Structure formats: structure tokens, C-alpha cells
Amino acid sequence: MTTTVAGRDTDPVGHRSAEQIGNTPAGPRPLPELGKQRTARAPTSVDTVLDNGLRVIAVRRPAVPMVELRLAVPFGGMHRTHAARAEVLAATLLRGTADRDRFQIDTELARVGGDLSTGVDPERLSVSGSALASGLRVLLDVLADSLRSASHAAGEVARERSRLVERITMGRSQPRVIAREALQRHRYGDHPATREMPEADDVTAVTPAAVRALHRRALVPRGAVLVAVGDITPLRVVETIAAALAGWHSERAATELAPLPEVTGGDLALVHRPAAVQSQLRLSAQAVPRTDERYPAVQLANLVFGGYFSSRWVENIREDKGYTYGAHSGFEFTPHGATLLADADTASEVTAAALLETRYELGRMAVAPPDESEVDDARHYATGSLMIGTSSQAGLAGHLTTLALLGLDVDWLRAHPARLRTVTTGQVADAAAEFLAPTRFTGVVVGDAERLAAPLSALGGVALP
């Protein structure tokens, strides 16, 4: 169907001026008021711990005939080569068991519209999956079989090792990865948290026996969480999960990442990346976790600074100055604490100017704190975007998994809008002064040091390479 209005004009002769386009006879119109907000009905859910120590959260959300699964196992390790072994383990976990080879796993999953994938970071090993709701049992069978008896066969281990080495090479050619690794070293030295991507040599040295040993020792249910969200009946699904995963057990509990040292304010480190045309600014400060009573106030203070588009920082360095495409400030949570991370990428010629504006806006958070309308806008955004983010099965499953690893639950999620509602402007101002002051921040600038060294030294507070 196409609709033609007033004929089709192939080459309009002449057009209105920008001035004419931007003005109508009626003039500007008032912004409509908000209507009445319907609230989401609380979905039925179950939150329980199975005999093997696995916490299971099942939530009914039947908008589409699908189910989402998220398994997260705390997966900390102190050894220098832990990250390499963990990566190979994750890469071969779904590549064959005593009963199924790689091909069979994929075909069984595909028949029920299913997918399973794995990932690992210094904090946890994750398995993420989905399937048509009618295929949940197949999804669970494949998952359980892999958790119980993944073979980590020599051929698969060798193949995945070489692919990992290539992916590591690829990863370390990306500016954002270079900046991330520089920031982690700058904040945490050689703490295990810094090993988000293993060394290629360590990966090459991983043996199938080492992977199997790590699997037996660390990939265990006690301390882990499994979340299922979708077109399911929670009580029944918990029974199905318990039956499917009954054979997965261990006397040991999953290992949490060792607590991170506190981030203290200090000089940024300039990291040289030859011939870079754009620089990565990464600034970080210690914050408070979700369980802290000041969290909602810090959350709103961060939003006002740089946590959403309508923030002081974005409006300054993007919408006023054009220094960046995207600037964002957000929380990073670990089991023991939280930090703020502010990031922006800017052209070499405006990097120093962008840093100056960034410090200015952080300074303003401390001495010209958010006013009532800024706090209200941030409050509405925090409430609405949470509602939007949890309105899909996958979004809700992701949120619940993250919360569960921090010891929180569905009730915390449901109560959060009320927490945001009761925060006062004064509390947000206090939080801004305490947590967003520029002196609390440290970080890195990655870019072409030959162009950046002079203007950054002029600003000060930057350690040159």
C-alpha cells in the first residue's frame, strides 16, 4: 500500500527556507501532561534453594511462548592462569559430553528453537539460554548433561584454544579493550579482577586435564543461581529444574572473587596508543552497593552527572561542545562493593578540553548540587527505564540474575521505585558532594601521547607515560 498525497513530484522546484519550516501560523504548542500510569501486575514467582545448594528463581511472564534461562556461578580464582583455564572451560562446556557430541547438542537445541551460550569473567561463569517454552526440558537436559559430564575432549580443547588466542589478538586491537585493561591495572594492580582477558601464552598452555579439574572443583551449584523467566508455571518449573539438575552436586561451594581494594582519587595515567585519532577517557571512583541505604541517592546523583542523555556531562561535552558521540557514567557492581565509571571517546585535538569539562562538571556536582527539577527528572528516568528494561523476558532474567548474585531478589526490584520516590533533593546533593567530587576520581586516558602530552600536562593531574 502506498498513499500519494497531492500527486508525486519527481523534482520539487524550490523548497521552503529553514526559517519557514520551523514556524507555523499557530506557533509553539504546550507540552501535554502525563496521563495516569497503570502499574505492572506483580508476576508469580518462586525463589528457592535446591538440595544441591543451587538457588533457583522462576518468574512467569507469558508475553511470548518462550523461556529464558540464566545460570551464574561465582568463579573467582587467585592463580595467575585461572583466567586462561576458565576461558577454555567456558568455550568447551557445551561442546560435548559422555552422551552427546557438539553436533548433537546443537541439533537437539535447534529442534526446540533453543540456544545456549557461555561466558566467563573474573567474577562469574555464566550460561545463558532460551527456547520455545515447550522445549524447556530439552534445554535443561543439555545444560544438566554439560554441567555433570562435559568431556572437554582434547580435540575440542585444542581447537577452542587456538580460536581463543585469535580472539584475544582481535580483542587487544580494540581501543575499548586497551582502555579497559589499562584502567583495571591502574585501579587494581595485579588483582585477579584485572584478568578479564587472559594472556595468549597462558591459553596455549591449558591442558584438557586442567580444564576438567577446574570444572570439577569450581563449576558447582552451591552459591550459584539459576533464573528462569517466561511462559512457565514457576512452581512446576522449579520441580522440573530440581529433577533435571539433581545429578549436579559437589561438597564445595562456588568461589567468590576476592574483595577489590578501594579506589582512591589520584592522577590519571596517560597511555600511549600510536597514531590514534581518538582518545578514551575512563574515570572511576568508589561508590556504594545497592544494599547501602545511600544507594538510591547516589544512583540519582550519578544520573544527573552523566548517567543518561539529559545529564550535565552529556549536554556539555556532546550537545554543546561536540567533543564526543557518547559519554556515559554508570555503576560497576561486585559482590563486595561498587564503583562509578565515566567514559567518553574524543578526538585527539579536543581530548584535553573534554577532560577539563569533565572535571568542571564533577566539580559542579560537589559545589553546585542537583536542584529539585534535576533530581525529579532523574527519578522519573530511573523508575521508567527500570520498568522498560524489565518488561521483556530477557531483560527481567538479566536483572534478576545480577541482583541474585548480590544477594537481592524480586522483592528488592519491586520495592526500588518506592525507594527512588522517597529520596530527597538534599540527600542527592549530599551524595553528589560525597561521591562525585573530582578529587575522588582516578583513571586513564588512552591516545596518541605525542599529541596529548603537552595539553594534558598543562591541565595537570595526569601522569605521562
Add this chain to the structure above:
Amino acid sequence: MARIPAPKLELHRETLPNGLRVVLAPDRSAPVVAVSVHYDVGFRSEPEGRTGFAHLFEHLMFQGSESLQKLAHFRHVQASGGIFNGSTHPDYTDYFEVLPSAALERALFLEGDRMRAPRLTTEKLRNQVDVVKEEIRLNVLNRPYGGFPWITLPPVLYDTFPNAHNGYGDFTELEAATVDDCAAFFDAFYAPGNAVLTVAGDLEIEHARELVGRHFGDVPARPVPARPSFAEPAPDGERRHEQDDLLAPLPALAIGYRLPDPVADLETYLAHEVLAAVLSDGDSSRLEQRLVHTDELVTDIGAGCGLMGAPLDARDPDTFTVTALHPVDVEAGRVLDVTDEEIGRLADNGPDPDELSRITARWAATLFRDHDRLVSRTLAVGAFELLHGRPELVAELPAMVSAVKPEQVAAAAKRLSPDSRAVLLVRPATGPPEASPEASPEGSPAGSTRALAGGAA
């Protein structure tokens, strides 16, 4: 095999007297609502000498209108608890908001105001040229494989400016853009009769109709431009191009083939989409098994319809792509030969029925999952109304994909002929980078395979 349920999708369509097509898609399962506007102009329509203009203009549409000062659009959406963005595609440009449903009227007001009277000024233009240049540095110039293959493959496969040029644009041409260019572009392409408004989610039909009429009914009708054909002949041989990427650590290659017309011959197009899944979806797929696991020639390989990472996102001509990353010690020719061999095997024998039903089940599940996100569903409804005049396709596609027969997949494989295709070979850096890629005259060694995400992200 799992029985695949039919998707539920309630649709109400109407056309306002000014030509604006409106699609309402109520779904009250969550108290959120989405509004999108798709304009029938993308980067294939931008004028020569103004590469990147359609995307730059998309940014300007966020910069204020008669009732909204600069910054007001973002602030009103977010202070209502909502999110927003826009993106520029070969044949269309979309804008959207997702908000708690109490803010429905506000979103309609914001979209209506910029459809009626955007305020285009030099200051905003200069600011957004700077922002877009930073976006291009981020996604193309300052990273390995920037623009691979969506920017770098088309000039090898296509000859004409609309199909071959870089939709992100050349810095010099972006800088040359004037406010009068913006006025001409808006007047030519942003007429209500050239747009589709989609409202989806927690809404009540009569109320939504009334609000749409209130905020869009008095946008004056303007002439709708004739939609040009971008058709050009398929290549009559294999075209090859080698490109140096100073930032890339590993070689990469992309193969581009021409697809059947997605609108005129949707059935055949979908057979190619099924073929893409048979080739590269999952560990049991043909190319994954053979090239990644058996012969160990590539690190990763993928096949698919469309240049921007999704099928059915453009009109004719559209591109089938195969992309692969491989180690330095593997010859690109070897990767091509084995890929051709696997495609040839499918052309001769077709997929087996079990393979096909697996693909179908997974394809349907992926679609359910994608459309469970209100924003994806809304944008799909709008795009299908715009490109196909049939938003119902959003719900009909799983059945259409299920109906694809093995012989149709074999025929699709036969069309992927080495005698009519483009091959792009990316050569990695051999030493430390010396010159800034930004200094090169073309300025685009390359980025993401995603759509140009504008506005906010």
C-alpha cells in the same frame, strides 16, 4: 520437533488525510508504550557530494522544533521515564521512544512537532557535524575492521552512487553541509505522506486514535517524492578488491552476492535467509562445521541477508554476505574455495528435511524473542509497513519460513555463483601504524556491521 505457536499480533491501520500511514499494535502485557516514525528516505537517496547527509539529518531531527528548544526532546522523553533513539538505513530512517504508558501523548506530541516544524540552525548543524565525526571515529576510523563490510563491500559489488557510496559520509562532505541543504532535504523527504507512524504496547485503540489525530492531523500534506529505482545489473564476473587495514591484527574477507528483490519476490528472498541459517547458524551449520571445526580455516564465519546485520531491512538491490576472519597462515583463496564447495553441495543436494525444520524452529524462536522487546516489535511493524505495505508480515514470517522447501534452498545456493559476486580481502597491519587513517583521502578504512545508530546511543 517442537510445535511452533503462531505469533499473536493485533494490528489496526489507517491513513490520515495528510497521507500519514498509522499502525496501532496494542499489547497490554506490560504498562509501557512505544512510538516510532519511519521516513521513506535513507542514505541511498542522499545527493552526490553530500555523503552521510541522511544520517547527519537524522541527528538534526533531535535538535528541537517549533515547540521544543534544543535539548528539550531528550529531556522530555527521559523525564517521562522513557528512552529514545534513531537510526539511518539504506532506504529509511527511523525514530522511536519507549515510555511508561502515561507518557503516550507526550511522545506523540514530540514526534508530531518535529514532523511539522523542526528548527534547523547553523549552530545545531555545526555541533552535530562534530558529533557525527566523533561517531565515525569511534565506529570506523579508530578501530580495526571499521565499516567492514557495510561500508567497504558495497563499492566492490555496486557501480552506482546510491548503492556504492559510504552512508556514514566523508568528513569533507559532512563539513560542507548547509542549513539550506537541510531545509531542501526536509521538504523533499519528510512529508507526512512519506512516513509511517507506529504506536505499540499498552494503549487503548480509540484513545490512541484520538491522540494521533490531535498531534499529527494538522501536519500539512506536502508532495511525496517519486521513489527512484536503485536497480543496477548484477556483476558479470567476480570483482575483487584488497584493502589494507592498519589496525587489524588478522585477515578478513567478505563475499557479496546480489539477492532477489525482497518486496517483489519475498518467497525467494526468504529461501536465501534460510540458506544463510543452514550455512552459519549454530555449531551444526554447514560452514561452521566445515571451516571452523573440521578444516580449522577460520576463527569465525557468518552468512546473512542484508548489509546492516538483519534481513528484510532494505528494498532492491539487497546483498547476501559471507564474512570470515582467518589466521594469517591460511590463504584467503582456500577459505573461498571451501566456502564455494559447501555452497555447491547445497546447490546440488539441498538441505535435508531435518536440518530445515531445525532452522525453522530456531528462526521462529529468535523472532519471538526479538519481538518480546517492545522496541524491536514496534520498529519491525513500522519497517514492514513502509517497505512492504504489510505490517502483518511480522507475524506471518515464521509460517512463511517454515514453508520454504529444500529445493528452494538449493536454488538459492545455486544463485550464489562465483561468476557474479564481489570479494573483499582485508589485509592486516604488518608493522606499527604510521599514518593516521583519518588523513587518507577516502577516510574510511572501515566499523560495525550494525545500523548507523544515531541520536542517543
